[in-house]
Amino acid sequence: MFDPIKTLSPSVPDIDDDAYSMDDFEGVNARWCHACGNNAILTAVQKLCAEEQLAPEKTVFVSGIGCSSRLPHYMGTYGFHALHGRALPIAEGIKIRRPDLHVFVNTGDGDCCSIGAGHWIHAMRYNMNMTVLLHDNQIYGLTKKQISPTSPRGLVSSTSPRGAYLEPLNPLAATLGMSNISFVANAVDWLPSVLYEIIHQAFHHRGLSFVRIVQRCPRYLPHQFDEYMKDPERILLLTHAQGLHVQDAVARRFKHCMEHDPSDLDRARELATNQERLPVGILYRNPGVLCYEDVRTSVEHLTAADKVKALEREFDKFTVQPTS
Amino acid sequence: MLNKAGSSFIVNRFEEHNEELIAVRQDSLLKRLLRIHLGPPEATDDQSSQIPGSRLVPALFTAYRDLNALRYDFPVMLLETDVERMAVPLSHLIDELIRVQTPTAAEDEYYRRDLYQLEAAIKALVNEGRQQRLSTLWDVAAKRCLAAATDAARREVLRSNLGSARRALRDDGLVTECDGQIARRLFAHAWQLIESEQGQHARETLDDLSAELTVIIDADRMRSARATSADALRTAMGGEHAGGIDFERLSSVVRSNQHQSPLTTSRRKRLRGVLKILEAERRRIDPGGGNGKSSRRGQRVLTTADSCVEAFELLDAELQRMVELFRAVRIAQLEVENRYDEARHNAFFAAFDQEQLTPEELSGLPPLFVYLDGEALDAENKATLVEILSSELPIKLLLELHNTPDAVPATIGLAAFGGWGTSLGSMATVLPTAFVMQAPASHLPRLASEVMAGLRYQGPALYCIYTGPVAEAESMPRYLHCASAAESRAFPCFVQHPGRGTDWAQRFTLSDNPQPELAWPIHHLSYEDGDGRAMIDDIAFTVADFLAMDPRFAGQYAPVAPEAWHPNMVPLGDYLALDPIDTFNKVPYLWMINGNDTLQRVIVRRGLVAAARHCAKLWRSLQELAGIDNSHALRALEVERERLEAEKQGAVEQVTTTEHTDGSGVAPAAAPQAILGSAEPVSEDAGAHEVATAPGPEQAYIETELCTSCNDCTDRNSMMFGYDELKQAYIKDVRAGTFRELVEAAENCPVCIIHPGKPLNPDEPDLAELMQRAAAFN
Known part of the structure; x- marks a missing residue:
């Protein structure tokens, strides 16, 4: 029966409101290549938004440049398709000014680990409350196959016809070596339930949650991750009461499944550099790290009139005076 | 001869303690000591039994005779900018400055000594009655320290050290001593x-x-209409363009383009x-x-009230x-x-x-803080106070207790120490919505976070704060008086926070008391015996030690000269631990120290022992609430232990009987193990069930939960393949496409989760080849 008092109480949700479904979080049709791993990530975040009932107008996806960074276009939320490597500082700006928004960052291995590496280090250190998804396909796909910092040694590409000379950068090991980190996880796009669970936990972590997602590029590196996809023995599933929880049916698929306490940073670093098996799960979590927005909030509270005044001040800098 | 009360006590126990009683009767010294202990203060004419005022102090107070030489929680600075560190002891600030400044090793010692000198100078200023900000006190104290330095080189080092520490000082605020107004x-x-x-x-x-x-x-x-009129638009556009625009036309255009009513x-x-x-x-x-x-x-705006009744009226408005x-x-x-x-x-x-206001909204009620003098409340205000605590109204009550002479009878009514307010704190803990904190004023800096927690709590809060006598006492500094009230269990610290959970374990804590797991705190007493040997004893600090400094209770103590010491004299802490039946021939005493720093035994009279027992009972009930040796838990543990013992005994008897019956000698305990070991086949059965319910190789299906939503199959044939509500693929209609499409979809699926099964149309061309390709995915 309809209860107007409860319905109008701020502490009780309005029963007349419709719940959001995944369709409410669909933007324009995704235009990635067939079978692209980015689709799995898109589905996972859309599912998260629906499951958590995030208001689309209170949610923003920020990206840089690259295949991965097209994701905000495909979301039915606010989005910011920023400059190459600049997704993180843009997201920080949004968060410091609007801490009430749910901020997600989608960045690629080129965007984050190359041109945006400086921002990456400091964003981790600032530990602002946002979820950062690193779509790591180990190649520049949007510009048709050039090596990225995470490309394996020997990879032949248009910029490395004789094969890549350098050992790849390990985004997990690099992040786990940074200061003030609070959440680091590794996922793969071809295990959707595990991917969702990791992103779900990342979202609920207060602080910067860094999720590196190994993402297939079927167009330019079609067999790059076959060794892991076709042989579950090469995957090391990390579970823990304080970390990743997976259904028994999923856990049974993996011969190598171990309990890993995500508060153990030294062990996390060991796992991140494991050459034998790819760790999947939550490597590190420390909920005690202070968020930057908690210690440095925007001082002045602007009213609508204040905002108009500030905008006018900015616009006046570009006034074109009519010539007489 | 024993007095009436004493003799009846002994006669009642005569049969149980016949030999001991005879020994007492034959021991004239013991009889004299028992007479002192059991008799009322005025019953003895022995002049040596009168405690000589402040010259005799409990031995454990020896180290605290000169508080100025000690570093403790006062004076305290009230920080104005940091909510979480609202009250910081000066000694902590100085320690912090020493820790953050890292001068060279050679200078380190001077730096530390200089800051300690400054701290002492600031304390002296505060003791002089100055209530000023730290920055002001610092500057005055620094000048005093510099003026006192005689050596010029040393003075320069001091100036440099104090200057560098002053620059490192980040906080400022009022510095205050533990005086009568500290709680307010x-x-x-x-x-x-x-x-x-x-x-x-x-x-x-x-x-x-x-x-x-x-x-x-x-x-x-x-x-x-007014804002879109031609005149309004002309004004808005400014004079520069007035000639070039037809504002009548513009007005009609603007109005015609308005889509919202x-x-x-x-x-x-x-x-x-x-x-x-x-x-x-x-x-x-x-x-x-x-x-x-x-x-x-x-x-x-701060709203305060001086009485509970007034508080109710203000809150209503x-x-x-x-x-x-x-x-x-x-x-x-x-x-x-x-x-x-x-x-x-x-x-x-x-x-x-107001019925429709939510708890969150009620928490937005403006502040209502009530200052109460615990010993001046009339009956109406006492009743209203209980009513407030039983409500969910956000009223915060500060109840100051002084233990004034009028409030506490200086005789056997010692059990009423602290008066009405002491009991109120304990009683209020049973109210489920009331935040209750009891503490002496000396503990407020270390309980600052609890003070804040109570103020932030959305319901009523009661703070019972013991501030010591109204007037400053010469015999003991107020800080020491208040701290020893908590130390002696006379006024224990506790906090009950209903917001922390629904059970006692979460809501109630005694952890701010010294050694909360014991009946009385135990401390080492180091001294030299008559032969100059170093001795260490562990002695309890009891409520009798605390009250020994209060002149009103002087008659409750009776010093005994060393030549009258008797083996049946027992330290009060040990005496209180005995069953009262076993104490009839024991004489409780305290260690005290006189003006010559000589240890002396002081007999505690019966009235004070009764008060100490009462105090111990109150403390014990608080311990139970805090889960320390909780009697319910101990009893449940005992029942469980007995049950397990019985089970074990039963199992042993069963084994014995079986052995006697079949004589096989095989341990029957192995049988249950064997049954447990059969879990594997059960699991296999479950696996078989899963296989039986999964689609067979004849039927086409998709492992939907593994789909990565890549659109490949749905783009291939959206009638045959579809997405579920979680955007993961399933076979929507297997007849909506050809077997070739199924096989090709399976071959192109990046995660190989499409299983084509067998063709439905036997007439489809190239079936043999397609079935061969499909076999790899079925």
Whole structure:
């Protein structure tokens, strides 16, 4: 029966409101290549938004440049398709000014680990409350196959016809070596339930949650991750009461499944550099790290009139005076 | 000869303790000592049994005779900017300065000594009665220290060290001693900090809503006939373009392009009414207009009351105002989200009253803080106090207890130490919605976070604070008096916070007391015996040690010369631990020290022992609440232990019987193990069940939960393949496409989760080849 008092109480949700479904979080049709791993990530975040009932107008996806960074276009939320490597500082700006928004960052291995590496280090250190998804396909796909910092040694590409000379950068090991980190996880796009669970936990972590997602590029590196996809023995599933929880049916698929306490940073670093098996799960979590927005909030509270005044001040800098 | 009370006590136990009683009767010294212990203070004419005022102090106080030479929790600085560190002892600040400054090893020692010298100088200033900010006291103390330095080189080092420490000092605030006003001063300070924090939040909410409502009203005005008239547009455009534009035409164009209808009269009126209330509240919170320059921005008006009755009246008035405000806030929220439906909401808001305020909204009630003198409350205020604590109203009560001579009888009524207020704290813990904190004033700095927790708590809060005698006592500094009240269990510290959980283990804590797991705190006493040998004893600090410094109780103590010491004399802590039946031939004593630093045994009279036992009972009940040796838990443990013992005994008897019956000698305990070991086949059965319910190789299917939503199959044939509500693929209609499409979809699926099964149409071309390709995926 309809209860107007409860319905109008701020502490009780309005029963007349419709719940959001995944369709409410669909933007324009995704235009990635067939079978692209980015689709799995898109589905996972859309599912998260629906499951958590995030208001689309209170949610923003920020990206840089690259295949991965097209994701905000495909979301039915606010989005910011920023400059190459600049997704993180843009997201920080949004968060410091609007801490009430749910901020997600989608960045690629080129965007984050190359041109945006400086921002990456400091964003981790600032530990602002946002979820950062690193779509790591180990190649520049949007510009048709050039090596990225995470490309394996020997990879032949248009910029490395004789094969890549350098050992790849390990985004997990690099992040786990940074200061003030609070959440680091590794996922793969071809295990959707595990991917969702990791992103779900990342979202609920207060602080910067860094999720590196190994993402297939079927167009330019079609067999790059076959060794892991076709042989579950090469995957090391990390579970823990304080970390990743997976259904028994999923856990049974993996011969190598171990309990890993995500508060153990030294062990996390060991796992991140494991050459034998790819760790999947939550490597590190420390909920005690202070968020930057908690210690440095925007001082002045602007009213609508204040905002108009500030905008006018900015616009006046570009006034074109009519010539007489 | 024993007095009447003493002899009847002994006669009752005669049969059980016949030999001991005979020994007492034959021991004239013991009889004399028992007479001192059991007799009333005025019954003895032995002059040596009168405690000579302040010259005799409990031995454990020896180290605290000169507090100025010690570093402890006072003086304390009240920080104005840090809510979490609102009261920081000066000694902690100095330690922090020493820790953060890292001079070279050679200078390290001088630096430390110089800061300790400064700390002592600041303490001296505070003791002189100066209540000033740390920065002011620091400068005065530094000048004094420099003036006292005789060596010029040393003076320069001192100047440099103090200067560098001063530059490193980040905090400032009022520095205060543990005086009679400390509780009021500290709570007023905490209250201001909380208010500033909460007021800021309220201000921001009101700012947002006001801004949003203004936008709606402004937008409506801009659509009005007046705002879109030719004259208004001409004025808005400015004179420069006036000649080149036909404003009549522009006005008709603007009006024809308006797709939204103007606000209804009733909505406009409602919006303006609500905005007026919100603006009035904003002005009330921040009379300065919120220019952001004042450090007190966002602070609401403090409301205090001197009595519980007055507090109720004030709160009622505030409540009526808050009903109006939150009615306006809720309407504003609905209006901003464009969800206000007049048919549905008008009736609701017409009948809006305080019953409909949520706990969150009630927590926004302006502060109501009540200062109470625990020993001056009349019956009406006492009754109202209990009523407040039983309610859920956000009223905070500070009850100061002084233990004045009138409140405490100086005879056997010692059990009533602290008067009515001491019992009130314990009694209030049973009220499920009341935050209760009991502590002496000396403990307030270390309990600062609990003080804040109570002020932030949404329900009623009671702080029972023992502040010591109203007038400063010469015999003992107030800090030491208050601290020893807690140390002796006379006034234990505890906190009950209903917001921390639903059970005692979560809500109640005794952890701020010394050695909470013991009946009395135990301390080492180091001394030299008559032969000059170093001795260490562990002795308990009891309520009798605490009261020994109070002249009103002098008659309860009787010093005994060393030649009269008897083997049956027992330290009071040990005496209290004995069953009262076993104490009839024992004489309890305390170790005290006289003006010559000589240890002396002091007999404690019966009245004070009874008071100590009562005190121990109260402490024990608090321990039970805190889960320390909880009797229910111990009893349950005992029952469980007995059950397990019985089970074990039964199992042993069963084995014995079996052996006797079949004589096989095989341990029957192995049988259950074997059954447990058969879990594997059961699991296999379960696996078989899963296989049986999964689609067979004949049937096409997709492992939907593994789908990565890559669109490959759905793009291939959207009639045959579809997405479920979680955007994962399944076979929507297997007949909507060919077997070739199924096989190709399976071959192209990046995660190989499509299983084509067998073809449904036997006439489809190239079936043999397709089935061969499909076999790899079935």
